Amino acid sequence: MSSSPQPPGETAPVSGRRRITGFSNPTVKAIRALRDKKHRKGAGRFLAEGLRLLTDARASGHLPEVLVLSDARDPHPLLAELEAAVTATGGEVLETTPDILSKITGKDNPQGVAGVFAEFDTSLAAIDRAGADIWLVAQALRDPGNLGTMLRTGDAIGAGGLILIDDCADPFGVEAVRASMGAVFTQRIARAPWEEFLPWLRGGAGQLVAASLRDARPYREAPYAAPCFILVGNESRGLPEDYEMACDLRVTMPMKGRADSLNAAVAAAVLGYEVLAGLGR
């Protein structure tokens, strides 16, 4: 243990934990900055919160580099295991007040624990298409809640992961991570422009399917085939026409009312569950 003076807003570590009580502490500032996309990109790190989520992360082979504990947390055996695992792998454990944790995560009622994780490889090389029957693909998806919900749905339907085409929201943003309910750790995530994605897809087996109004078949009667890549488009504009026409299969879902489209995450889920059933899984 060093005898050098503590940074502002810290007291000396006890039992391996650094204790931080100052809002202006540089570590607090650095972690909090991860809520901002630019800082996140520069640091290659992101923030996830909650014992459930951090436990899922650990079970998927992802341990936080920094574990932040609220001193108002409830004790839990899984939390103790998590702390031990983080310490054993050379990670850092911080203890702080609920107010400071709230400031870090941007939530009024913060959960008792948060973690700082290294971002993963998000190149198409990270995708082993033979590893799953279904893959979700989103194009220019702007809403981080939709993105996180698609990850969560992907986990539920046994998809391998989510491929983000063109300019999508950041899957490592706090809101996307939160909406994913841990699936950000269990689903593979790749990012690629369309010009890179399409040749990659055509370089192997893969059926590309989109919900569409153009030359489409009823979604309950379509011949889905694994590995099936389900493509959904931007929230306002939908898919560009040439992207739709590049698909192997265009399907349409009933639209009984005034609206002509579903929420993007809803469309992915309805189609995803249909493909799951269509493949007999």
Add this chain to the structure above:
Amino acid sequence: MSSSPQPPGETAPVSGRRRITGFSNPTVKAIRALRDKKHRKGAGRFLAEGLRLLTDARASGHLPEVLVLSDARDPHPLLAELEAAVTATGGEVLETTPDILSKITGKDNPQGVAGVFAEFDTSLAAIDRAGADIWLVAQALRDPGNLGTMLRTGDAIGAGGLILIDDCADPFGVEAVRASMGAVFTQRIARAPWEEFLPWLRGGAGQLVAASLRDARPYREAPYAAPCFILVGNESRGLPEDYEMACDLRVTMPMKGRADSLNAAVAAAVLGYEVLAGLGR
């Protein structure tokens, strides 16, 4: 036209429109306050934005009491019709700057038009169960985005409306209205505590269905019957056990991953589309 002096931040009306250029104008403040639930409740009014949404509202018989136009709007025949209809029914038309409209709607890039609407009757008496084969029911749904998305999905599957049980988010909040994509005007909305809802439901025909893990049948093989009421629970806690047990049918959807639940709006949609198909609609 009155010759009395204008309120602060206004110029004299031209062609029936009041022109407002001051942020501190009392009308601007009053409309902006509708973003706050308490003010909204007191005023019995809510805010909706965008030409598409206001056109859907008009087609469903809802005209705004106040129409707010940005002076940076693009001219559109539907907008001209809307303005004429509002004026003809004694409504008010305001013209203001994009900055002020942005302040009113809380959006950085405001659409060119917004409207102030009177809230509707949200008692169960507003629900004519024979009017539709499917009704969505949400219990303690806290997220306004989920609520709006359920309205949008309800429109798509031809549901009659959304019944909000216990303490739900406000369907007339800006975020819910936005996520509904206009369905807040086309779907019936009712609010009731469970103790009132259940006797109402049992007072007529109606099958109550919930996604559940308790004594549940596979959702693709369940005997759905119209009018079918699809019940989804709170985002964190799900449905209380006694609510589930009061259902006529409990169904289960595949969960292939680590998660044991879907996003509430996603669950409602997957089940809603299945019921639609099951009913042969």
